[in-house]
Every structure is written in C-alpha cells, then in structure tokens.
Amino acid sequence: MAPPHNPGGPGRERLAPAGWMVRLLGWCAPVLGASLVLTLGSLWILTPTEAWILSRTERIVVIGGLMVVVVGLMICLQVRVYRSARRLQATEQSLRFLSDALLQAHREMEHYRESEQALRDADRSKDEFLATLCHELRNPLAAIDHAGELLIDLDDDQEQREWAVRIIRNQTRQLALLIDDLLDLSRIAKGTLTLNLRPASLAHLVRSAVDAARSFLEDAHQRVVFQISDEPMWVEVDPSRIQQVLINLLSNACRYSDPGKSITISVQASKTEVVFSVKDQGIGIDPALMPRIFGMFIRGDAARDRSPSGLGIGLRLVKLIVERHGGTILARSDGIGHGSEFEIRLPKIASPPHLSTASNPELSATLPRLLLVDDNRPMVEALRLLLQREGHEVRIARTGRDAIEAVAIERPDVILLDLELPDTDGIELAQAIRSNDHSSCPPIIALTGSGRPVDLEGLQQAGIRVLIQKPVRIDELRETLARISREGAGTL
Structure with a gap:
C-alpha cells in the first residue's frame, strides 16, 4: 500500500529547489547557446580575412544563421522538456490521487469490516436476547402453571395453598416487571416515556x-x-x-x-x-x-x-x-x-411546606368510592376483591354506556377507566363523562395494557391526569388513590 500523499512532507521540501534549478537552467539554455555562438562567431569574424575563404560579411551571415539555428534548437528542446515535465507532473498527480484513493478504499474496507463485525455481534446479541427472553418467560409461566395445578388438587392443606398462591403472585409480578422493562426501553427510544413529576x-x-x-x-x-x-x-x-x-x-x-x-x-x-x-x-x-x-x-x-x-x-x-x-x-x-x-x-429541592417527612403518604383520611370500567372479567374481579380488602367500595361497569349510567347514579369519588373498551374509546368516554357533569366530575385514572404510544394531549383534554400500566400494581394504585384523597377530588 502506497503511503498517503503529504504535500507538506519533508521529501517534497527537499526536492523543490532542485526542480526550480533545472527549470531555470532550461529556460536559460537558448540564451547561453546564443551567447556561445556569438562569442565564437565574433572571434571568427575578427580573424584576418586572408585566413578564410569567406569574406567578413559572409561570415557575419553564417554566424547569424547559426545563432538562429542554435536558438531554435534550444527552444524546441526546452519545449519538449517542458511538455515532458508537465506529463511527468500529471503522472505524479495521478499517482498521488490513486494513492489517496487506495488509502480511502483501505479505510472504507476497514470501516466495512468493523460494521460487519458489529452486525455479527448485534445478531449474536439478538439471538442470545431472544433465547434468554424465552427462558425468562417460560420459567415464570411454568411455575404459575404448576402452582395452578397444585391449587386444583389441594383439599384442606392451607399451608401448601398459601405457598402456591405466593408462587403465582411472585411469578406474575416478575413477568409484569419484565414486560414493563421491555416497553419502557421502547418508549424511551421513541421519546414517548412520560414522567409524572412531583415532590x-x-x-x-x-x-x-x-x-x-x-x-x-x-x-x-x-x-x-x-x-x-x-x-x-x-x-x-x-x-x-x-x-x-x-x-x-x-x-x-x-x-x-x-x-x-x-x-x-x-x-x-x-x-x-x-x-x-x-x-x-x-x-x-x-x-x-x-x-x-x-x-x-x-x-x-x-x-x-x-x-x-x-x-x-x-x-x-x-x-x-x-x-x-x-x-x-x-x-x-x-x-x-x-x-x-x-x-x-x-x-435536591426544598421541602414542600404542605408536606412533612414524618407523615405517611400512603395513609388517607377517607377511602374513596371507586368505579372500575373494564371488560376483562378475571382482571376486574381480582382487582375488585383487592380494593375491597383495602376498604374501598367498588362498582363495576363493562361498557361505555354502563359507565355513563353508573357515574350518574352511583356518584363515585374516583373512576378507574380502561382505555381499550369494546364499544368505545376510553378517551372519548372520559370526555363524554366530563361533558355530562361539568361541576362535579370525579377524577379519572386511566388504565392501559397496550404497548402503543398514548395520546398524552388527548388524555389531558379529557381530564385524565394519571395513566397506570396493566397489570396494575396495587402499591402504585394505593399511593395514587391516597394522593387523590389528600388533595381533593378534581385536583389530581
């Protein structure tokens, strides 16, 4: 591989004076030739006439002709040398260009090799990730399936029943955390991850x-x-x-x-x-x-x-x-x-004046009455039982029409609204609930199990201030409900 061309390198600085000297001598050659012919001719002309056959006038003419011939030859020679130098310079520039092109091709080849290696590493990482993902999904699912089978066969063994329930709960939470991590990475990459910032x-x-x-x-x-x-x-x-x-x-x-x-x-x-x-x-x-x-x-x-x-x-x-x-x-x-x-x-921020580090934000003075709007029967029943054990009064609506009627009749303190209902869009339903009762519309907590980006502007316009991902973590829901109770309805 030829070394890269460096116009300012030491080799070029060393050869430059010699090139200029040759060019100067080349242009001075016709003058020197003419001077040599004139000098010799002058000596010839000044010799006595008797020593030569030609007369002095004839000798002057001969000397003049010789000068013209010599100067012409010198000029022709210089033109040829100049053209050869130009061709040599063009060849040198072509070689330098070729050297630069080869160097650039070498760099691009190295970059291509690095990119190819990076793609191979990424492909290997992808295969390892998919294999690990399958492993991480199958293990909790197997544990849940086995615990479920055990629950079916158990009679009165309360200890084993509690152990099986604990296994199902822990493995379900593990799956939920895994799915949340994958979705959060996707949201961060797309710039759609939202933060509900507060002190x-x-x-x-x-x-x-x-x-x-x-x-x-x-x-x-x-x-x-x-x-x-x-x-x-x-x-x-x-x-x-x-x-x-x-x-x-x-x-x-x-x-x-x-x-x-x-x-x-x-x-x-x-x-x-x-x-x-x-x-x-x-x-x-x-x-x-x-x-x-x-x-x-x-x-x-x-x-x-x-x-x-x-x-x-x-x-x-x-x-x-x-x-x-x-x-x-x-x-x-x-x-x-x-x-x-x-x-x-x-x-770090200053301590908010209305909050105290000694107070427990989990506790609330009163437990709000809830309306749970969702068509997923197993999830709704499980969540209803959990909330009732917390002390909440819970009503269930499975469609948008039932939700509007329940709000008008039951007057809940908080609405838990699934955004993916079978008969209507959750955001449209929230807007309809607010339009039916402007004065005392209860706060709305949106629930979603979709991994697609959520229309945040649409949520705000519909009066939804909190979005919780499914499966709902009871600790997160408990904290949100406690905050609603402290701050008052409609100020979420």
Whole structure:
C-alpha cells in the first residue's frame, strides 16, 4: 500500500529547489547557446580575412544563421522538456490521487469490516436476547402453571395453598416487571416515556421499594442494611419510576450475591444533590466490562456462570430513567469477587411546606368510592376483591354506556377507566363523562395494557391526569388513590 500523499512532507521540501534549478537552467539554455555562438562567431569574424575563404560579411551571415539555428534548437528542446515535465507532473498527480484513493478504499474496507463485525455481534446479541427472553418467560409461566395445578388438587392443606398462591403472585409480578422493562426501553427510544413529576421524600421511596422487593429478598435470604440520613431529602421525581430503578438494582444485588449476605442502601444529601447507593457483597464486575456495564444486553461471563436469569437490559433502563430525571448513575467494583456498588445522584429541592417527612403518604383520611370500567372479567374481579380488602367500595361497569349510567347514579369519588373498551374509546368516554357533569366530575385514572404510544394531549383534554400500566400494581394504585384523597377530588 502506497503511503498517503503529504504535500507538506519533508521529501517534497527537499526536492523543490532542485526542480526550480533545472527549470531555470532550461529556460536559460537558448540564451547561453546564443551567447556561445556569438562569442565564437565574433572571434571568427575578427580573424584576418586572408585566413578564410569567406569574406567578413559572409561570415557575419553564417554566424547569424547559426545563432538562429542554435536558438531554435534550444527552444524546441526546452519545449519538449517542458511538455515532458508537465506529463511527468500529471503522472505524479495521478499517482498521488490513486494513492489517496487506495488509502480511502483501505479505510472504507476497514470501516466495512468493523460494521460487519458489529452486525455479527448485534445478531449474536439478538439471538442470545431472544433465547434468554424465552427462558425468562417460560420459567415464570411454568411455575404459575404448576402452582395452578397444585391449587386444583389441594383439599384442606392451607399451608401448601398459601405457598402456591405466593408462587403465582411472585411469578406474575416478575413477568409484569419484565414486560414493563421491555416497553419502557421502547418508549424511551421513541421519546414517548412520560414522567409524572412531583415532590417526594427519597427516604420514603427507598423504604417503599424495599417493601415492594421484600418477596425476592426473602427468597434469596438477603438482608438490607439502611444508612439513611435524618435530614430532609426531597426530590422532584416520578415515584413509580424511581422505585422501578431501586427494585432493579435490588434485584441485581440479590441475583448475584450468595444467600445470607447483606445489601447496604445509603441515602445522604449535600447542598444541591441527594445521593443514594445500593452496595452488595456479590460476584462484582470485571474491570474489562465496566466501560460497557450500562449497555444493551450486557451480561458478564461471571454473571452468566452465576445465574442464567436476566435479559441484560435492566441497568440500561436504570441509566436512561435516572438521566430523564436530570440525575447521574455511577458503577463501582474492585473486580470479580469483591461486590459492586451503584450510586445515583438526583437534584435536591426544598421541602414542600404542605408536606412533612414524618407523615405517611400512603395513609388517607377517607377511602374513596371507586368505579372500575373494564371488560376483562378475571382482571376486574381480582382487582375488585383487592380494593375491597383495602376498604374501598367498588362498582363495576363493562361498557361505555354502563359507565355513563353508573357515574350518574352511583356518584363515585374516583373512576378507574380502561382505555381499550369494546364499544368505545376510553378517551372519548372520559370526555363524554366530563361533558355530562361539568361541576362535579370525579377524577379519572386511566388504565392501559397496550404497548402503543398514548395520546398524552388527548388524555389531558379529557381530564385524565394519571395513566397506570396493566397489570396494575396495587402499591402504585394505593399511593395514587391516597394522593387523590389528600388533595381533593378534581385536583389530581
């Protein structure tokens, strides 16, 4: 491969003076030739006439002719040399152009090889992801199916019945988290992920996340050590998303730690930031993997050997959610066998005057009466029973027409409205309910199980202020209903 052409290189600087010298001598050659002929001719002319046959006049004519011939020959020679130099220069430029073209082709070939390798890696990652996804879906489904079969055959063994129910509940939640993670990645990539930002106590969010993760913490025989500062630590976040981040980090800490080890959760505050971290005593992170730890489908060899579970998308989702909140996340590890720590920093805000860190936002003075509008009978009945156990009075409507009649007759405090009804669109139904009763229309909480982007502007125009993804997490719904009770109907 020829080296790239460098017009300012040292070789060209060294050859340039010699080229100019040759060109100068070439143009001076006719003058020098004419001068030589004139000098010799002058000597010839000045010699005595008797020494030559020709007369002086004839000799002058001969000398003049010789001068013309010599000058002409010199000029012709110089023209030929000049043309040869131009052809040589053109050839040199062509060679340089060819060298540059070959160099560019070499670079493009290297880029093509890198792109081809990247495509092969992406294709291999895709195959591994699909295989892992099938594994992650089949395992919970198998556990749910087996627990269901056990429930059918059980008679009066209350202990085994409770165990089977607990298995079904835990595996269903695992499936829901998996689906939520996949949908959230898609929403973030498309720019359709929405955040319901509001002031929240980070200490309370941390404890709520640990409570939500209590089942798999107990299954893994892990204990949590809290290091939480007593000073107020308020942030403006989407509480459900921050809890999602914490649950993801806790799940990783449990998955890659031995039973009986502790997980330390630290929450501290500075003047401008609130810092919380999740530190485990697990297998740690390979230093070679650290720069890519927040990438897609990244799972280290040690993690693969340790446990086949996990899609390799959790940390990527955590990073994207934290950055959407204006925060940063950092991973630390001293290497394989030395555990790992994930530290998150979020902007700190002043304590809201109407809220107190000592108050429990989960509690509400009164429990609102609910209207559940959904055509999915198994889901509706299960959710109704859960809400009734919480103490709520629940009415059910399965169509848009039934919902309008129930609002007029029952006068619920809050409406839980499915956006995908068989006879009407949920947003249109919400607009119809508001148009029928402008003065005291109850707050509407929208429910959706669709992975398609939601018309946020249409939700706002219909008076819907909260959107909850199915399957509905009772903790998220409980917190939303408690907030409605505190703030008053119609002010959600």
